[in-house]
Amino acid sequence: MITLQVLIVFMIIAAVVAVEIQDLLSSVVSVGAIGLALSLCFLLLKAPDLAVVQLVVEILVLIILIRATMSRDTKGSERMRLFPYVAGIVFISVFTFYGYAVLNGIPEFGHPVMKVSGQYIKHALVQTGSANVVMAVMLDYRVFDTLCRITILLTAAVGVLTVLRRESRKKQEEVKTDGK
Amino acid sequence: MGNDNRQVTEIRGMSLVVKTVARISVGMILMFGVFTAFYGHINTGGGFAGGVIIALAMILMLVSYGRDIFTNRFDEYKALSFLALGVLGFLVLMSLGLFVKDGYFCMNIFDKGKPFGLISSGVILPSNLIVLFAESAGLLTIFLGLVYFKVWKGK
Amino acid sequence: MIFIFVIIPILTAILLTLFNKLDRRWLGVVTSAALGVNLVAAFILISKLAGNGFQPVVYKLGGWTVPMGILLVADGLTAFMLVLINLISMICAVYSIKYMDKFLDEWKYFVLFLMLTASFNGAVLSGDIFNMFVFIEMGTISAAALIAFDTAPEELESAFRYMIFGSAAALFVMLGIALTYAYTSTLNMADVAVSIVLNKNVALISFITVLFIIGFFTKSAVVPFHFWLPDAHSSAPSPVSAMLSGILVKVLGLYALTRIIFNVLGADVSAVLMAFGVVSMIVGGLLAVYQKDIKRLLAYSTISQVGYILFAFGLNTQLGFFAGLFHMFNHAVAKSLMFLTSGAVMYATDERILDNFGGGLRKKMPLTSITSFIGSMSISGLPPLGGFWSKLLIVIAAVQSGKYGYALIAVVVSIITLSYFIKWHKEIFFGELPEKWSNIKESPLVMLLPMIILALLCAVSGFLLLPGISSNFLEPAAKVLSGGVEYGKTVLELAK
Amino acid sequence: MTEYILCFILFCIGLYAVVIKRHIIKIIIGIGIMEYAVNLLFILIGYKHGAGFPFIEENMKVMAGVSMVDPLPQAIVMISIIINLTVVAIMVALAVRIYEKYGTFDITKIKRLKG
Numbered sequence: 031m032i033t034l035q036v037l038i039v040f041m042i043i044a045a046v047v048a049v050e051i052q053d054l055l056s057s058v059v060s061v062g063a064i065g066l067a068l069s070l071c072f073l074l075l076k077a078p079d080l081a082v083v084q085l086v087v088e089i090l091v092l093i094i095l096i097r098a099t100m101s102r103d104t105k106g107s108e109r110m111r112l113f114p115y116v117a118g119i120v121f122i123s124v125f126t127f128y129g130y131a132v133l134n135g136i137p138e139f140g141h142p143v144m145k146v147s148g149q150y151i152k153h154a155l156v157q158t159g160s161a162n163v164v165m166a167v168m169l170d171y172r173v174f175d176t177l178c179r180i181t182i183l184l185t186a187a188v189g190v191l192t193v194l195r196r197e198s199r200k201k202q203e204e205v206k207t208d209g210k
Numbered sequence: 211m212g213n214d215n216r217q218v219t220e221i222r223g224m225s226l227v228v229k230t231v232a233r234i235s236v237g238m239i240l241m242f243g244v245f246t247a248f249y250g251h252i253n254t255g256g257g258f259a260g261g262v263i264i265a266l267a268m269i270l271m272l273v274s275y276g277r278d279i280f281t282n283r284f285d286e287y288k289a290l291s292f293l294a295l296g297v298l299g300f301l302v303l304m305s306l307g308l309f310v311k312d313g314y315f316c317m318n319i320f321d322k323g324k325p326f327g328l329i330s331s332g333v334i335l336p337s338n339l340i341v342l343f344a345e346s347a348g349l350l351t352i353f354l355g356l357v358y359f360k361v362w363k364g365k
Numbered sequence: 366m367i368f369i370f371v372i373i374p375i376l377t378a379i380l381l382t383l384f385n386k387l388d389r390r391w392l393g394v395v396t397s398a399a400l401g402v403n404l405v406a407a408f409i410l411i412s413k414l415a416g417n418g419f420q421p422v423v424y425k426l427g428g429w430t431v432p433m434g435i436l437l438v439a440d441g442l443t444a445f446m447l448v449l450i451n452l453i454s455m456i457c458a459v460y461s462i463k464y465m466d467k468f469l470d471e472w473k474y475f476v477l478f479l480m481l482t483a484s485f486n487g488a489v490l491s492g493d494i495f496n497m498f499v500f501i502e503m504g505t506i507s508a509a510a511l512i513a514f515d516t517a518p519e520e521l522e523s524a525f526r527y528m529i530f531g532s533a534a535a536l537f538v539m540l541g542i543a544l545t546y547a548y549t550s551t552l553n554m555a556d557v558a559v560s561i562v563l564n565k566n567v568a569l570i571s572f573i574t575v576l577f578i579i580g581f582f583t584k585s586a587v588v589p590f591h592f593w594l595p596d597a598h599s600s601a602p603s604p605v606s607a608m609l610s611g612i613l614v615k616v617l618g619l620y621a622l623t624r625i626i627f628n629v630l631g632a633d634v635s636a637v638l639m640a641f642g643v644v645s646m647i648v649g650g651l652l653a654v655y656q657k658d659i660k661r662l663l664a665y666s667t668i669s670q671v672g673y674i675l676f677a678f679g680l681n682t683q684l685g686f687f688a689g690l691f692h693m694f695n696h697a698v699a700k701s702l703m704f705l706t707s708g709a710v711m712y713a714t715d716e717r718i719l720d721n722f723g724g725g726l727r728k729k730m731p732l733t734s735i736t737s738f739i740g741s742m743s744i745s746g747l748p749p750l751g752g753f754w755s756k757l758l759i760v761i762a763a764v765q766s767g768k769y770g771y772a773l774i775a776v777v778v779s780i781i782t783l784s785y786f787i788k789w790h791k792e793i794f795f796g797e798l799p800e801k802w803s804n805i806k807e808s809p810l811v812m813l814l815p816m817i818i819l820a821l822l823c824a825v826s827g828f829l830l831l832p833g834i835s836s837n838f839l840e841p842a843a844k845v846l847s848g849g850v851e852y853g854k855t856v857l858e859l860a861k
Numbered sequence: 862m863t864e865y866i867l868c869f870i871l872f873c874i875g876l877y878a879v880v881i882k883r884h885i886i887k888i889i890i891g892i893g894i895m896e897y898a899v900n901l902l903f904i905l906i907g908y909k910h911g912a913g914f915p916f917i918e919e920n921m922k923v924m925a926g927v928s929m930v931d932p933l934p935q936a937i938v939m940i941s942i943i944i945n946l947t948v949v950a951i952m953v954a955l956a957v958r959i960y961e962k963y964g965t966f967d968i969t970k971i972k973r974l975k976g
Contacts, residue, residue, distance in 0.1 A: 031864075038867040038901070045871055045894050049878040054886055061890050068897050075908045076915070076930040078254040080938055082246070084900075086262040087946050090349065091893065093269065097356055098953040098960075099886055118881045122873040128572060129869045135569030136547040139864050140910035143550040145560075146432040147907075147933045154932075155917050159322030160251035160334050163915040163929065167936040168256075169334045173316040174426050174435045177304060178487065178499045179940045180297050180341065181375050183348040185480045185503060186947035187290055188382065189510030190355045192473045193524075193954045199467055199515060253916065258939060287385075294382040301376065307427070315368045316427040326919055345943075352950045356957065495937055502944050506951055513955060518962040525885070525955045532892050532948050533879055539899045539941065540872065546934065547906040 034074050041067045054099040062092040079164050223276030232274035239267040247342035250334070252326060257338035261345020268346070269353050277357060286354040289347050296344025303337055367424050367439045369406060370447060370490060373399050374483035378476045385472035392475045393462030400455035400482060407447040414444050415837040419844070421852075423492075423859045431860045432551050438492035438856055441841025442690075446489045446620055448838075449694055453611045453701050454482045456815040460705050461604040463811040464712060468602075474514055480507040481608060485616045492856065494542050494625070495552050501538065501584070501617050505531035508613055512601040523596030530593040534583035541576035544569065555860070558629045558853025574632040577625050585618020587675060588645035591668050598664035599717075603708020606660060610667040611701035615693050619671070623678055628845070628852040635681035642676030643771055645669065650781040654788070657719050659707045662789060663700065669778060670696045670744065676775065677759045678846070680766050687843040688758035694839075695751040695826055699743040702819035706737035709808035709816070710793060719789070724796030730807050734794040736820040741786035743823040746779045751826030864905050872898035885956045885966045889949060896945035900938045907931030 041064050048060040065088030072080040137143050144151075150171065154163045158170040168176055223229060243263030250256030307317025320332035329335065377399040381392060414422065421440035428434070439447070458478060465471045484504035491497045509531065513524035546552060548569055549560040561570065579590075586594035594614070598606040626632055649669025656662035674696070677689030711717055713730065727734035743750035746757075756779055763772035807813070829835055845852065875898060878891025908930060915932040960966055 035863060035867065038864065038871070041897070041901075042867065042871055042874065045874040048890055048894065049874060049882065049887060054884075057887065057890060061893055064894065064897055068901060071901060072904060075904050076912065077904055077907075077935045077938075078914060079256065079259070080904065080935055080942070082255055082259045083262065083939055083942055086259060086266060087942050089266060090262065090269075090353075091946060091949055093273075094353070094356060094950055094953050095886070095889070098889075098957050114881050118877050121880075122877055125876075126866070126869050126873055128575075130866055132568045132572040133862060133865050135566040136544065136865070136906070139862060139905060140908055142547075142907055142909055142931050144909070144931050145550045146552075146556075147550070147931045149433055150932055151915070151917075151929050155325055158318060158334065159325060159330050159332055161326055161330075161917045162251050162253065162256070163917065163932040164935045164939070165251045165256045165334060165338075167932050168939060169251075169337050170318050170332075170427065171429055171434050172493075172496075172936060173304065173318075173337070175496060175499055175936075175940050176337075176341070177300060177316070178496070178503060179943060180300055180344055180348075181378075181480065181483070182499070182503045182506060182944055182947055183345065184293055184297050184379070184382070185477065185507045185510070186951055187293055187348050187351040187355075188473050188476050188480075189506055189951050190352050190954045191286060191290065192470065192477065192510050193513050193516065193521075193951070193958055194355050194358075195470060195473075195516070197469065199469065258943065262943075291383055294379045297375075298379050298383075301372065301379070305372075314425055314428040315372075318427065349946075352947075356950075356954060499940065499944070502948075506947060509951060509955075513958075516958060516962075518959075521955055521959045521962060525952065525959060528948070528952055528955065529879060529888060529892070532952075533876070533895070536872075536892075536895045536899055540902065543899060543903045543906060543934075546903075552933070552937075 031074065034071060037067050037071050037074070041071075055096070058092065058095045058099055061095065062088060065091065079162070224274050228274045232270050236267050236271055239270070240264055243267065243346075244342070247338050248328070248335075250338040251330065252328075257341030258345060260338075260342045262349060264342065264346040265349035265353070268350055272353070272357065286351045286358065289351040289354060292347035293344055293351055296340055296347060299340045300337060300344065303333060303340060367410065367422060367437050367490060368426070370403055370451075370486040371483050373402055374479040374486070378479040378483070381472050381476050381479070387472065389466060389471045390462060392472055393458060393465070396475045396479060397455050397458035397462070399479065400451055400458050403482075403486070404448070404451040404455055407444065407451050410439055410447065411444045411837065414439070414441065414841070419837075419841040421856055421859060423856060425860060431553055431857060432556050435496050436492035436553055436555070436856070436860055437490045438555075439490060440845050440852070442620075442624070442845040443489050445690060445694075445838060445842040446616060447486065449697055450482065450485045450489065450612050450616060453697055454478075454485070454608060456818060457604040457607050457701065457705070460607075460708070460812055460815040461602070463809045464602065464604055464708060467712075468515065474511070474602075477507045477511050478605070478608075481511065481613075485612055488616055489620060492554050493552050494545065494554055494557065494629070497621060498535065498538055498542055501621065502535055504613060504617050505535060508605075508609060511605045512597050514602055514605070517600070519596070520600040523593070523600045527593045527597040530583050530590065534580040534590075537576050537580035537583075541573050541580065544573050544576070548573075554624070554629045555853040555856035558631065558850050559857060561630060562850055562853070570630055570632055574626060574630055574634060577622070577630070578634065578637065581618050581622035581625075582641065585614050585622065585671055585675075586668055587641050587671065588648045588668070591645065591649075594668060595661050595664040598667065598704075599658050599660040603660075603704050603711065606664075607701035607704035607708070610664065610704060611697040614667060614671055615674070615697060619674060619678070619693065623846055627849050631850040635679045638675050638679030639768070639771065642672045642674075642679050643774055644672070646672030646676060646778045647774065650778045650785075654781065654785045658717055659710070659719055659789065659793070660704065660717065662719075662785060663703050663707065666744065666782060666785065667700055669782065670700065673756070673759060673775065676771065677762060680762050680768070682762060682766050683843055683847045684758065684762040684765060686846040687839055688755060688762045690842050690846075691829065691839055692752075692755035692759060694829070695743060695755045695823070698819055698822045698826065699740045699752060702740035702816060702823060703737060703744070705812070705816050705819065706733050706740065709733050709812050712812070713805045713808060714802060719792040722793050723799035723802070724792055724794065725798030726802060726805075727794040728798050729802060729805050732813055733808055733816065736816040737794070738790060739820040739823050741789060745783040745786050749824070749827065751823055751829070754827050754830055865902065868898055868902045868905060871901070883967050885959065889952045889956065892952065893945070893949055896941075896948075900941060900945075903934045903938050903941075907934035
């Protein structure tokens, strides 16, 4: 599909811009552009649930990233260090070439082997009663993943609060009285 | 004299135009979020998208009206306890399957109802609502944590 | 009923967030009670397994058959790991009741601690690749937040570095899962194993194995990817670094690696595992000798001991797996004992640089010095203690499979281990007491009790080799690993 | 096939940013790009030419096995998007705190830890 390939090429260009540009705010904005292009790709690939969630989550990531860089717009003083640059390029080219040589093992793009999801589509309405098969898979067939995912959200919320709390250790005199 | 009261209204949050637009659009965004969650098992969205949308609506209010609308009545620990209640509700909903005769842990034991009606897919609708509640509380906690950190540094 | 291993810690964590005004002692007591229940359940699971001849116990979540729903599988290897995880996390929870009185907001610590344990139990139990990935992600997030618990500059930086390595490794694993799903279009481990045996495309399987190996080597801190471990372990609170080096490196790294490589993909990677194992043995040992910080020295010795275990697994023989698992048990017990004792020393003296200790602490802290001596000698392999038996078995397995050079290296590295642990003890405990440590007292009882239990375990773990005990604790775990791809067939029949 | 290769290239750009860049926010952006690439690869695998949205409409004869896109990767990517959000949130929290303590975003200058 040409439109899809054009979108992914646009994402690659935006990714290069996001990584290479010096000014922080414009690199964060180009990350936002990648996320929104990804939401369009999901729409093209017939995944409307994901387009909605990706779009909305992308806005939240953008807000959080801008929040982190807003008041500290320091220029990235990048001195080009040769060795890691070359090592990175070599590793990435080997990784892509190896991937390319191997990818013909996967079924061709657009002809997925749907062994399990064939069952999902056939029995979703009868077994779970929900018309949205994706919601049926997430909340009825594989509901343990959703349970773990909400616990991850709880862990991350408590984690963010621990990282961002003002003082972590009691004052010395408090410890003496407390630890008698 | 004249500009004193104008000055007072300007202190917190963004300009007046942003505030009025935010005040008008927040109701619609909240309704859209709840609608996505309620009809999750019929058309797109579901508890997850709805939760994030509602969290974004609250963040819109937070950003446009400044931090003080939340500080005294609602802080991130109250939001965290809402999240914990949401996860607890989801756990209880999942463990209902255990009390059925030969049920398993995450079993969908409610009746499946009319295929395309609103009350139609057993446990999926209530779990969508609980995820909506937990998701928005969780994301709000994360955002309040990030925003309030700046306030402490300021004081 | 095996989902209770995951649900009990999550439930207690939720209750602790709701009632977080509790006093610190109550929080610690509730946490260790929950983990104690888990430990008892792990022993019950072992007796149930021993009852029906170590057939895996299978729990179909939601009542769905295999390819449709998620499966929880508990076979010999899982039961062994469950006992190890819950034993050490309960002891660390008891230890952290007193250790945490220097910190504010203890309830956040205990919530994250319970989530960390829930993620270990879940990763070990789940029979579904993506479900294991979700638990690995939960472990990474809660471990990063725990490392940054005492928000000093070093902790924040090492937590950030750990988070970069952890999420990059998780993304490599996710890429591997995507390609396995594209090839076999199922996510259940047993189903993948069976369908890979049917039509084997060697090129693709080797690429997927490389992806998994990169991801799990970063998780288990094997040499080229070990840069996060010394910072993370030296700056985390002591009970957390005991959990990290005792269990996180073994469960999220080694267990997941062996389960996916041997049981699911069935790839023949023994040469790669052996090479990386030997390299990380040597590098970990050598770097540990020059360390000044007491916990950083223990962190580097963890890297070299993980190299031992990886080397034992790389031998790909029944005795190799048996020795590797036995060494994993001994090292987990002894290394967490060492981290707890170093925590007790830091709790009393607030000093962590080896040089300005001046030694002689054993007069003031006799029990701590005895237990830490037992722990360090068990790791470096003094005869009566457990570490000696497992290292001996590793050397025998290496000699049996004809790897004389590697066996010699293993012996040399264990001598290096002995040297830096004796240096560790000479600096802290032996010698005469300088006057600045004159007013310190023995560590409190709540911290001493876990240390004594772990020291007894170190001494007693030699008896694990007795035919009676080892036949239903270590033997089935080694059989599962050496069984390789039969795991898929047995689980599929059971879950029909 | 070309879509998979383009997705691999996007993954490698993210990997490049994480390995090479020294600025903390650039590293977080690199992790974000890698997450986008993995999610995209999952959905590319689940796509089927000429297949409809994974919903069952009223009149559709489901028994005839009418062709739909693969719903399983969509459920998995829905879960992994929010996990990526939490990972970015924790890394940003750490970055904000590191900036407040060290005063710089450059990871090489933050070398208080030796050895």
